[in-house]
Amino acid sequence: MIAAHADWSLDARKRWVTLARRQGRGWQASAPRLVGDPATLAAALIAEGLPAALGLDLPLGVPRGFAETRPEQGFPAFLAGLAGSTNFFAVSPTLDTVSPARPFYPARGIKGMTRAAHAAALGLPDASGLSRLCDRATAERPAGAPVFWTLGANQSGKAAISAWRDWLAPALTAGAPFKLWPFAGGLHDLLRPGQLALAEVYPVESLRHLGLKLTGSKRAEAPRRALAPALRDAMAALRVTPDAALAEMIQTGFGTDAAGEDRFDSLIGLLGLIGVIAGKRPDFIPEDPMIRAWEGWVLGQTALPH
Numbered sequence: 001m002i003a004a005h006a007d008w009s010l011d012a013r014k015r016w017v018t019l020a021r022r023q024g025r026g027w028q029a030s031a032p033r034l035v036g037d038p039a040t041l042a043a044a045l046i047a048e049g050l051p052a053a054l055g056l057d058l059p060l061g062v063p064r065g066f067a068e069t070r071p072e073q074g075f076p077a078f079l080a081g082l083a084g085s086t087n088f089f090a091v092s093p094t095l096d097t098v099s100p101a102r103p104f105y106p107a108r109g110i111k112g113m114t115r116a117a118h119a120a121a122l123g124l125p126d127a128s129g130l131s132r133l134c135d136r137a138t139a140e141r142p143a144g145a146p147v148f149w150t151l152g153a154n155q156s157g158k159a160a161i162s163a164w165r166d167w168l169a170p171a172l173t174a175g176a177p178f179k180l181w182p183f184a185g186g187l188h189d190l191l192r193p194g195q196l197a198l199a200e201v202y203p204v205e206s207l208r209h210l211g212l213k214l215t216g217s218k219r220a221e222a223p224r225r226a227l228a229p230a231l232r233d234a235m236a237a238l239r240v241t242p243d244a245a246l247a248e249m250i251q252t253g254f255g256t257d258a259a260g261e262d263r264f265d266s267l268i269g270l271l272g273l274i275g276v277i278a279g280k281r282p283d284f285i286p287e288d289p290m291i292r293a294w295e296g297w298v299l300g301q302t303a304l305p306h
Helices: 038-047 075-080 115-121 157-173 203-209 221-226 228-237 244-251 260-277 289-295
Strands: 002-007 016-023 026-029 052-056 178-180 196-200 240-242
Touching: 002 038, 002 260, 016 260, 026 260, 038 052, 038 157, 038 196, 052 260, 075 157, 075 289, 157 178, 203 260, 221 228, 221 260, 228 240, 228 244, 228 260, 240 244, 244 260
Parallel strands: 002 052, 026 240, 052 196, 178 196
Antiparallel strands: 002 016, 016 026
């Protein structure tokens, strides 16, 4: 089978994907490359005729308070229904234009803006309603950013916009053979020839699952280079063998340019995905109907929110 992970960004120059193919009891991984057109990447994975899974570093799901206002049966149907929408994805510059029909905010920083006010504009009781359960803080990590928030370094709204609007919504409407985890079931049940399993995978979460810890910022080349021995050990434990180009990239810290952290994340996310496929991490989905229908979950995460 094929496993891949795409580190996502609004900027196509920072979208990198790392692929691995299972060979016997192990995996052969190749060096990260630019995603390019995501529809072309997905079609190529499906065309190989093997079970295939693609991890995505972006939200797949919406918070339950928002979902309760929707007529659809779940997130995949909701997402497909967004094809061709322009207003939904337009980021509001002020709260005056925020609504469930236009939830993304803010377009830029404004003095005095708060997430509580954003939540109120969406009809949610408080700021916590902006977050899915998998976005909230656990005993293992701090909270992630809400889906519809688009400002600052710790935000995922812009990645959601670019992936949902430009790729996933049109593809689902056109009948692309995608199965979204966990909405369509457990990951192993989705690994079938002729379809592509898509799952939300976060490299920062996978890093913990692998038992790896950077000694500095992942944005700097030196900490990534210092992690090379431990990273190779983690890959060996998963029976993942790098090709020559990937081995060189690991040794040199994934490069000194700004995309080095994106190449690094694409490999870490891939290893997190393989860990679940190989049974090193459980394919855990909380027994919560709203998570399974609307909010989604992060692959490999077992810690529940506070």
